[in-house]
Amino acid sequence: MAGVPDSIRQSVLPQQQAVRARDPMNWAFLAALVVLFWLPDLVLHMAWAKFWIQFATKVFIWSLFAVSFNLLMGYAGMISFGQAAYLGIGGYTAGLLLKNIAGLSFYVGLLAAPVGGALAALIIGYFCVRRTHIYFAILTLAFGHIIYLIAFKWYDFTGGDNGLIGIPVPDWIVEPTFANYYKFVLVICVAAIYLLWRIVNSPFGKTLTAIRENPERADFVGIPVDRYRLYAFVLVGAFSGLAGALIMVNDRSVYPDLAHWTQSTDVLLMVLLGGVYTFFGPIVGALVLRTMDADITQNYPEIWQLFLGGVLVMILFGLPGGIVGFIQERDVGSGDDHATRTGKLLRLFRRKSWMFFAAALSFATFFAILQSPRAWLLPRTRGFSLLSLASWGIVPCALLQLAVGAGVLWWLLQRADRFNRIDGALLLALPITALALHVYLATPLSGLLIMLLWIVFTVYSLCQADFRHAYGIGWPAAGGGS
């Protein structure tokens, strides 16, 4: 790079450094993918294998849907309230083709779904992208519901309320215990998400963020804003159609419900929960939401909407960057290293701890009450045993949780200001508390998930040399250090 001024060269170097530092992360990522791929074979003979495998498959599909939705919402700044329509269109396109055209190759049928989604998005988007914000939201809501109503009412074509059932799929998909389909979906979703990753980091992706930030200015650097919005809308429609087809294959049927606005709400929640301005946030959001869905709708389906609404409101108030946004939170304009960022993160957590605590408490109490709504004071099971919290009453349980939680939190907050090392302990203490609460509340999936998330975050932090150095933890880093 001879002849290039120093200032330019210096600005390039940090990028190169960042790439080098990312290499171990890339390998870890690939390793994780390989593990995921072979996971079903490991668990095949355990109990609940089919449930877990199908659950994981669902999470992959919804991750794809959520990440594509985030291209629209987080990157292009277009909040669509009717995105599930394209799920439905994808599912019905593939389903109708596979069912009505005998001998059609499964893969062709599957490929037709993103094409169908893209076409629908082209037609609908052409009208919608001209309007912005509230009008765009209402328009997409209206179009989404129209699609749902068409699927619902056009009995002759779509089977109406009865849906399309008995769609032929190759045998290898169903056997054994859906493990093959799991792998198939994993490969497709990883490929599609990788494609989205390329798009987001490409000039097109950057242009979309510019349009989001300031459409007027984008217009006046030569970008035809409406046209690019339409391109984004069509792209997202294609990915959504693909996701819809994958869902269809999973159930070998498709119902109008796939296009219902409640599904649109789900994906909106996933993106907000996981982190609107991050790439991987929606994946986290999909995982968390599907887990809570499995936990809650198994037992209390009637409160799912209440739960969603509550989570939405709480995110908007306390966690607008979502989970991943919260983890990635950095001061604007600063070049802090990882340790400082984590420190700031923990201070931020302390400031908002009241909210986390209140939320955890209300959910805990809420679930406890739900499990036996009439047993306000009385023990839930007939036999009373001191060691089994479930046999206490609801109110004593809730009060105990309140006392324990408040005590733990108070102790941690007292110490945290004085000793940096306790920050590290905070990372470990919380998942233990969460696990304890959730085991007793009999929502093991959510508890495990929270544990998992925090373990991942802890491990990730411990892997950063500067973090270890700052908190005086453990082993010396090889070649790293601040």
Added chain:
Amino acid sequence: MANFAVDVLFVQLVNGLFIAAGIYLVASGLSLVFGVLGVLNFAHGSFYMYGAFFVFTWIGFKFGGFWPALLIAPLAVAIIGIAAEIVFLRPIYKADPLYQLLLTYGLVLMFGDLVKLIWGADNQSVPRPAGVEGTIPIFGALFPSYQAFVLLPAGVCTMLALYLLLNHTRIGNVVRAATQDREMVGALGVNVRLLYTGVFAVGAFLGGLGGAVLAPMGALYPGMDFDIIIEVFLVIVLGGLGSMAGTALGALIYGELKSLGILWVPDLESVFIYVLMVVVLLLRPQGLLGKRVETTR
């Protein structure tokens, strides 16, 4: 034969008036709130639903009667509205409008499910009060007494009351000024917080009133908040966001279109609303009487 057609037309036109009165009752609250606070309150449909369900609960009491319920239910809804405004809406007035929309959407989800938990998921119904269960002949055609004697007068009275309140009282002047310029009104010494809460309470009251008045006319079910809010959005968009007169006009047009539409294409009734909304938003997003809307810039 010609007489028959005119009769049918007359019946449908009057029915359209009834529909218009009903939707106006509900939409007026949302329009008022949007005009002053600038918040498009998705949860307004929830206020409507609670108004209806509160009436249902009230008349289930031994001492309960329908007519007091028409006042008590909206008052109860207004109280809920005040609570919601203080807790949820106050912190976000300065935020992005889409953010506000998402928040009110979250409230819709929560309120909607609470209904399922409290009243169950089954359809409920409120019987028409004594004295207006039957029909009444107008120009030879029979119309339901309830619509003629309760619904239509309620709609018209509400419209007149709002008009007088907004245009001929001091409070009304302040409210209208706030529609134009919120900050200025605050700078002039008006307690803006109180104003907002008050306007929101009135809006919630109107929503609840709509629910209460419309309760005897159909089934009460947990999804009715979503169904009504779409109709209300349509009416407000049609009339023009931020214009009270526009809301009245939009309600009238919508009522007549729906009534005549049922006559001509009964199967597509539910799709009809959404298609109409799309058409209006695409062709003339500022509605009939609203302010000019920026397009994509």
Added chain:
Amino acid sequence: MLLRVESVYKLFGGFVAVHDVSLSVERGRTACVIGPNGAGKSTLFNLITGHLPPTRGQIFLGDRDITGYPPHTICRMGIGRSFQRTNIFPRLSVFDNVQVAVLSHMNRTLNMTTPARALARDETMAVLEAVGLAGEERSTSGTLSYGLQKQLELGIALASEPQVLLLDEPTAGMSPQETADTIALIGRIVRERGLTLLFTEHDMDVVFSIAERITVMHQGAVLAEGTPDEVQNNEDVQRIYLGEAE
């Protein structure tokens, strides 16, 4: 004449914002439009850049009639603009702000596969150097000081390699030192690139120091037009505009 505005009118309902305004700027020259607030200067700029269609009249860039084209087309034809209220991409980094403009100019914005990080780095850094923001490329643009944001504005406008530069009150809200620096920067850039400059201003010192031709607007119409001396000595201008406290 590189930029030519012929008898444009702009009516908003009954309100006449711009009334029969004609203006022309020769290639490589610097012209200024002055006038009190509400005189229609920004509206005139919006008409030129396509943000508003004129009710009547035409606008020419060179030989081409550019009347009524959308802003993104006019930008591509060679007009760059900075805005009165700082109009940047607030949550993007300084580098990204300019890179988007550069990529758009290079017609590479539809590229969906190449990582943008690696593209057009040299060109983007060159623009940042030219406007004095070379050290700030990783800062979030929304957090910059007002003066630096204005420099970024200029950078974004320059990234499209325009022939004509429209600057809407480039020194608004600046201290005398900042004003002098900004004017020096603009002057240098205009000279180095041979740009044609049309700007609006309130600061009379700035106007009379660098403008070669001045158009005075008042209530939507042209009051006077000519060299700085001619305008200064014009009685109408003295009465209505220069006599006012500024």
